[in-house]
Amino acid sequence: MALALLCVLGVLVNPRFLGLENITNVLARSTFIATIAVGQTLVIVGGGLDLSVGAMAALVSGLVILFLNSGLIADPTLLILAAMALSLVAGALCGLFNGLTSTLGKIEPFIVTLGSMGIFRSLLTWLAQGGSITIKSSDVRAAYSQVYFGDLFGVPYPVLVILGVAILGAFILYSTAYGRHVRAVGSNEDVARYSGISVARVRTITYVLQGLCVAIAVIVYVPRLSSASSTTGLGWELTAITAVVVGGTRLKGGVGRMWGTIAGALILEVIGNIMLLSNLVSEYLIGAVQGAIIIIAMLAQRGLARGR
């Protein structure tokens, strides 16, 4: 509903807002955050938090590009497919690291992922020797760019990716036993334990799923700029968490709204877009507006809860 309101506002501010080109652009740009936020929703519902997603995205992007540059496989299509697989494996491993460290090491996820955030980002900076890693072969670049800029029956691939990941995320959270276990663990760890649920396993898997979501975001992100540097994915973790919270998921865990998360990610992107298209507020204030949105969203939720 808030999203619809914003769209109306968008049209009022600038008629170009509803142009097909603009909408496609907004959706495509929100792919990264939306995809990552789906994973973040699972992690948060399970009572965790992952601050490392932005840095993880940077590291995985770097690894993927290095692999593309290695020329191990001659055929560009096969090479790109292998790079995608590598991305998923790398993302899952990063997530596994976060998950195991926080559950087996019994460390607050905030601390663990704060640590891994530093590790991941610094590894990328080291791989890039402080600069950026860019896809060298123009053939590969051209072939891969289809993933971001191409479309299927007129629907851009990134939009399909958001839809696919969100449906899968919602399916996991709402329809599977695992999803219910995630909610139970986030809602009350003791009850889960006394009900014979392995809290450590359930939580670790949320991090692995988060890693996979980051990997999917990377797969779509790499063809966009064809390079990765130490500023890749900077601040994504906070934007993703914002999307989750604005979407109505409780930060303490136990209650999750997968479609709310998607709406949250779109709201954030739409706001940015409106501000770019209008001249009302300086675009440098995007961060402030997004910050205000979080607070307003929370106040609105509290008001609704009290009204009940």
Place this chain on the structure above:
Amino acid sequence: MTPAAAPDAPLLEAVGLSRLFGPVEVLSDVSVAFRRGEVHAIIGENGAGKSTLMRILSGHLAPSRGAIRLDGAPLALRGPVDAERRGIVLVHQEIMLAPDLSIAENMFLGRELRRGAAVDDRTMNARAEEAMRVFGVDVSVTVPVQRLSIARRQLAQIARALGAPHRIAIFDEPTASLTPVETGALLKLIRELKATGIAVVYISHRLEEVKAIADVVTILRDGKHVATSPAAELQPVDMARLMVGRDLLALYPPRAPAPTGEPAFVVSGFNAPGFAESASFSVRPGEILGFSGLIGAGRTELFEALFGLRKGGGEIRLNEAAQRWPDARSAMNAGAVYLTEDRKGKGLLLEETVATNLTLAALERFQRGPLIDRAKEGRALDEAIRRFDIRIGDKGILAGQMSGGNQQKLLIAKMLLLDPKLVVIDEPTRGVDIGAKQQIYRFIVALAAEGRSVIVISSEMTELIGVCHRIIVMRNGQIVGEVAGDAMTEHAIVVLATGVDVSAGEAHK
């Protein structure tokens, strides 16, 4: 309303109090008068309106209609702080202490003693120690509250409430988690309060206790005032009848004779470090075994360790097969379940629906591929509601909105979905009203009749004597004895539990 013509005018008076929650009237037109130096018990089943009445009197809730009078003057309480300032303190049923702070820090929270700019920890600790000693409890007041047992937290909470200056003290089920010895100390304290002219309001399910302590008893049922009469004129059985509104059949169901046969569950030399040492016992199929002891005797901890819920080790055999249970799941797979005493903290997800809670431990039985089979889940819920008489108007209700009795029935139903051979129930009737209690005892006996081995851990000796074939008593982490058949008397258990023969004139320290 008859005017207060009595020579001793009421100190606090509820006049025609009503309270609506949405369209539901949970309290309707209740008038009660509380006098100085009098213990006034309020009894009734869960949902009778006791808690609502207390929350109104202590300023936590505003009445929809009616008035409160203090010293004959109308009083509009702005909140609990306002009530406390006027000398009305409420000892909550739920533990409301900051878990990371110590007993002393909690006791003086918001009214810290100062020396200059700093807090005066030494004096506060000394006073807290003194307050706890009244209960005959030897406990360090500087340990964080979360490391204490529920009983000690309860005592700390009572001490905290009474630390404020007060004229009216309201106790909401203060003994729900206390053992007989601690209960005795609390009742003594209440008599002392009464002697100093304080008006005491006492809410309890335990009718024997009400009979022992109260001067006046008021009975509520379905939000309405049923009767107020001097305690001397009422026997517990009369109170129960007035509460339930019909004659109660015998509280305890008839028991099958104690089974003979080989034991199904055998524990030998089991240790739960810091809580229980070399525990050895066994239970037969169809047998109901009780575990008694004072709070802190290590009963709950022993079973939590057995079920892999805390550290421990020793030999466990179930139906001849050696067992190793590193977590609750492995015990469940072997056919053993443990129903926690901490229903709200460890047993149920209070913010989830009844169905979600019901199937949580046995979810794999409700899966079709990766999906949860909601239809099957719904059928299981209907079955559980029917079999265990879980009373909910709306199936979408959250577990946290249910009464204590219904929560306990739900917890039993949840664990029985696993069709266990061994069922351990810890404090099955804590916070449960008398009607539901009677049903739960029947469920326990029925479980044994189905050939399951049942272990009941309880602080209420009468219920263990009422349902068990045999009772094991623990003291300080050790199994110190066992009574069975006609030898199961409160006296025999107390002697074993305390190590002191009370009747011999030697009082507990």
